[in-house]
Amino acid sequence: MSPGLRAAGGIVKKSGKKAAGGFTGIQFHKGKGQHILKNPMVVQSIVDKAGIKSTDTVLEIGPGTGNLTMRLLEKAKKVIAVEVDPRMVLELQRRVQETPYAASLQVIQGDVMKSELPYFDICVANIPYQISSPLVFKLLTMSSNFRAAIIMFQHEFAMRLVAQRDDKLYSRLAVNTQLLARVHHLLKVGRNNFRPPPQVDSSVVRIEPRRPPPPVNLREWDGLVRLCFLRKNKTLGAIFRQASVLALLEANAATIAALKTTGITQAAAQDANMFEAAGEADNAADIDAMDEDDEAGGTGTNPTQLRGKKHKFSQAFKDRVLAVLDSRGMTERRAAKLSQDDFLALLAAFNAADIHFSP
Template identity: 40%
Template sequence: MDPLLHLPPLREVIADHGLDARKRLGQHFLLDINLTRRIARAAAPLAGGTVIEVGPGPGGLTRALLLEGADRVVAVELDPRAIAALAPLQEAAGGRLTLVEADALSVDLAALGPPPRRIVANLPYNVSTALLVRWLHRADDIADMVLMFQKEVAERLVAVPRTKDYGRLSVLTQHVCSVSRLFDIAPSAFVPPPKVVSTVVRLTPRLRDQRAPDLAPLERLTAAAFGQRRKMLRSSLAGAFADPTAVLGGLGLAATARAEELSVADFTRLAEIDK
């Protein structure tokens, strides 16, 4: 029988290693094997290449990824307590699990293993947006991502123009990736329960010729536009262009429009000028 099925329950692992969830690390552990395997199946196919998990904690999703057929899982974990707690799982995985004690915000994805690289993670809430933006800049290194966010963040990822959730993160994410919401997970599924619903999202980087090779101009432009989203673009983009009204007019865009009225394609065209 698979050694993975003989591992102790996750609650026992947490107790044995003093792995209480810490707020400063954004930890909320998902222990239900049915839910973790559902996430793992959503990321299929897992065979071949490298599956990268960030913030495995006691290893609930890690177990699921291995049980669902991942050939190589690289788990990046900042908390040394979790590294110790994951040691028995690493042994049971028979060489298919590598543990990396590091801050995911500073890890080179390409160095973690051969492509195709898939990121599958229940992201720590406190760094989820920063991690995503970092990965958008490195889309060439990623085949796809199945990630869990707070529901309010997920709604921003898929938001369309002229809605309250549409903003900088919407534009950056949708320019780089096709995005789809998969399913929600209730707070009661976690230990400790967060105050919000969580949502699992799939992000697949677009082909290279369908996105900007350098995301920095689009990042600067959306920061300026949405940083003052109540202002008209002729004012909010004054720091980006010497004559915003002329630039916007040249693209057929109204200088009196506000950031939320522009499409992702509109922002992309503006970023081409801002290079």
């Protein structure tokens, strides 16, 4: 696994003296993403690019022993630091005590993916890379009206987030993220800026949630996008002619029709405003191993789950699906060439024809 990177403080030398940063050190675990960001210019650049106001509450995820935390405290009204490692929590508390910033720091010990996050204006995060995608979608689907998140990712993952159509790295991850947020690449951070150096370079990305969020059923959206990126360089006509795709879509239609007859709406049957398992297939640690055409998280229709099974669908339903593609001029188009507006228009056309991507 490729570790996430922490802006952590100093380490203990064999002499027992305090290392740079003013702390008795602790042993950092590479496997847990604990690397020291040793370049103070990079730390300052992250703070500057975050655009922090003096009235802001900053949520910092993965503070380590506090190099970045101290710079954030100089700018913000309050910093809430979420750290899973109790040793790091202790070091951070020691570092800030008896400073003017002691009352401005709140430390939460726990796993950020399992924690209920408090109110914040800006998020700054240096995280284990294996939670990159789940964290992005946790932040983007929460109700808090935060202004932006500035997060350090593995460089390749960051490039997938910001990719545009026609880019080689354009994927479900990019489409899903950019539906919910504006994403900007801020800064590439070479591996030599860390001690010990990780195996990969990193990048800092700014994510600004769209306010208000788009009026889209996210499970329907992700189901469509998942299908389209099953083979992103194949035409949509070829994808939607697959027996497994047609069988699942017709099954979805039957399920929704049954719910309607019993007076249960689709919205009541599911939480339509969440990617239930965001990032399941696209954790950055698995980038090299994953299928390039099955990226990002979510719970959409996945025909690959039905391989080896007999697929049944009606000709009338197939004709209806293909008629939608023809009506939008999408039959010969490919997912890698579609914009956000193209996907939105296609989803609306399918739904208008009672074709759904989430049961």
